[in-house]
Amino acid sequence: MWPLLVLLDRDGVINADSPDYILSVDQWQPLPGSIEAIACLSRAGIAVAVCTNQSAIGRGLLSEATLEAIHAQLKEQVIAAGGELAAIYACPHSPEAQCGCRKPAPGLCQQALLDRHVLASDALLIGDSERDLAAAHAIGMPAWLVRTGNGRQTEAGQAPNQPVYDDLADAVKAVLALSQRDT
Template sequence: MKLIILDRDGVINQDSPAFVKSPDEWIALPGSLEAIARLNRAGWRVVVATNQSGLGRGLYDADTLNAIHAKLRKQLQAVGGQIDAFFICPHAPGAGCDCRKPEPGMFLDIARRYDIDLRGVPAVGDSMRDLLAADAVGCQPWLVRTGNGRRTEHEYELPQGTLIRDDLMAVALALEGA
């Protein structure tokens, strides 16, 4: 099985320092939905692993998050793509959970759900916490320069072997033959 793990905010959609708190605030990045559809056509199962501390902070509720993801799925379906599953950390920072990236809990859940060894599985993010969580379980980290990606690229020492592309479409094109 070809599996790819994507972060959401800053990779698929515009990120916001004030959080994406409603379907109206969720705006796909140019080409990101088409990139997911392209990955699907090439045989990739796409899953999302996303910190959603806005839930733990009380900025929105589970119904609102489900409505945001329904909007994502509807727009993605319109271009021929699909997300296989969403893995979410609902906890606020400092909650002590093992699922909030950079902790690897969501990735370990993905490995269990799909009964797969994550070594070499591409994991795409725009922040250091995404890359660290991916690296901790042996995924192949990919950094995109969308969202916080440019800042991450220049401000941090990235995990060894991190691959860098401008956006999700560039990742999809790089993986197309894989």
């Protein structure tokens, strides 16, 4: 079965993004179909994890406790839809920190692979930005782009062979079709 693990960017893929950051549970609004899409992957036996840059913490705009509350809401909604999130990996650093976990660096993706004992070739990242795709490609992981969030803008600069889907639900349909074909 492929993939064994799907890594998702958060803002712009699962939930609406904001140039002013998502700073509260009330501001966190899932995109239509995204929660059910995650649950569908989970019910199909595919592990799902989130890899997200959250520089609002490093910038002093968001507390770790509030981020945990936002992620608790995400997990609760996925559970209510009949699914499960394997993990959420968040880089709290500002861009100036030059850490190894802030995408486009591959640290978050590498940690997810290590924790789940999955090879990069057996995983897939779905994101809406060039930095998402670059983080996956840096370690040989396939990556798909969605047009939500920053995806339409990102799509303009991609190679013609870059897989692109309208949204997470559309991408998950393709994942499940491949997964079923692969068994």
